[in-house]
Amino acid sequence: MPNATIYDVAGKAQVSLATVSRVLNNPDKVNEATRERVLAVIKELGYRPNAIARGLASRKTTTVGIVLSDVTRASTSQLLGGIIDIAKKYNYSIKLFSINGELDLQETIRTVVSEQVDGILFLDDELASDQMEMINKQFDDANIPMVLTNVLTRDKKIPSVAVDYEKASYEITKELLEKGRKDIYLLSTVRRYSVNVEKEAGYSLAMKEAGLEPRIFKTSGDIAINTPHFTEYFKNNHVDAAIGVRDSIAVSFMNVIEDLGYKVPDECAVVGFQNTKYAKLSRPNLTCVDTPVYDIGAVAMRLLTKIMKNEEIDNINIKLPHTVIRRKSA
Numbered sequence: 001m002p003n004a005t006i007y008d009v010a011g012k013a014q015v016s017l018a019t020v021s022r023v024l025n026n027p028d029k030v031n032e033a034t035r036e037r038v039l040a041v042i043k044e045l046g047y048r049p050n051a052i053a054r055g056l057a058s059r060k061t062t063t064v065g066i067v068l069s070d071v072t073r074a075s076t077s078q079l080l081g082g083i084i085d086i087a088k089k090y091n092y093s094i095k096l097f098s099i100n101g102e103l104d105l106q107e108t109i110r111t112v113v114s115e116q117v118d119g120i121l122f123l124d125d126e127l128a129s130d131q132m133e134m135i136n137k138q139f140d141d142a143n144i145p146m147v148l149t150n151v152l153t154r155d156k157k158i159p160s161v162a163v164d165y166e167k168a169s170y171e172i173t174k175e176l177l178e179k180g181r182k183d184i185y186l187l188s189t190v191r192r193y194s195v196n197v198e199k200e201a202g203y204s205l206a207m208k209e210a211g212l213e214p215r216i217f218k219t220s221g222d223i224a225i226n227t228p229h230f231t232e233y234f235k236n237n238h239v240d241a242a243i244g245v246r247d248s249i250a251v252s253f254m255n256v257i258e259d260l261g262y263k264v265p266d267e268c269a270v271v272g273f274q275n276t277k278y279a280k281l282s283r284p285n286l287t288c289v290d291t292p293v294y295d296i297g298a299v300a301m302r303l304l305t306k307i308m309k310n311e312e313i314d315n316i317n318i319k320l321p322h323t324v325i326r327r328k329s330a
Contacts (some may be wrong), residue, residue, distance in 0.1 A: 004045035010114060013041040015142040017116040022143065034141045062092050064304065065112050068123035069099045073221075074248070074276040075293045076123065079150055082297025083121060090305055092118075099124050109135055113142045119304045120146040121297075125194040129153065145307040149300040150293065152194040159307060159316040161300040163291045165195050165273075168322045169202030172243060172271055172289050176330070177210050181241035181269060185215045187226075187253055188245045196245045199273065203243065223252050230256040240268055241330070247272035251282045254329060269330035284328035291322050 010017045015038060022030050023038040030038070041047075064087060070076060087094055095117060099108045105127075112120065120139060127135070132153050139146045148160035169186075176184055186203040188196050204214040217233065219226040230253050239257070244250025250272035254264055262268040264284060272279055275290035299318060306313050 004047040013038045014113045063117045065095045065117040065120045067097045078293040079297040082294040083301045086298045086301035119308045121149045125151040147304045161318045164319045165198035166202035169199040170206045173203045173206035176241045184241040190218045243271045247274045247276045247278040287327045287330035288325045290325045
């Protein structure tokens, strides 16, 4: 390729401009596989870096990429708020990358890798373990640090910031059991979210310890879908407590159950997860497991900053505390 540029090299090698720069200026800081791939592309394209190009490529981009799948959830906007506030303090700019489906996942990751970003905050919590391994490997090969933000994985080598959702779900279920509730349902989602998997695990453990069968009702976060689901099922099935994996699901359920003649909280206690604006807008106000989503975003941005600056880090898997906000629904 005549007059090949550093951008051509980065795009073909599927790495960032910063990685190409490190290969040229500090090759010992790039893992062997990535280094060899970049050098092979440089040779193939006949790229000859000049002093200006080297200086351009080696400067810090001060840009963080955020990968997410759904911007409509209230929790996502809170996460972004925490991230952006900390990013501003460090004069970082933000690039958003949206994923929608398996094919889009692969294409998005390729796009992210080819962009000039210093690090990645990963907010998509719908991925299976093999997908997460693939993504982590691609970012690792490209020397782009990644922090999972309110996303859970069993791989403790991947930096992450979240809440111990299994513990939180276990504790709120135990509290409802101690109050004498027995027909307790967990209102979860058909779509797989890593945080909901943990909530289901904590709830199930508490129910089994009490000698009760776990009752996980899976539906959608869309009110147009979950309202008829709840109405049809609970016309003929008794419930005296329910925990929604999201506030919006809990409020939707509470509206249905009251229409069916239940008195909340006397005959049926309802608890949400998150403590979003929906909790205060509902009637009665919703009792919630308060997960500090804004703080998760802020702490994740701070952790990523430390990694990018090669600062010493005591713990790369941070669990923030949760609390219970007690209102009138339970």
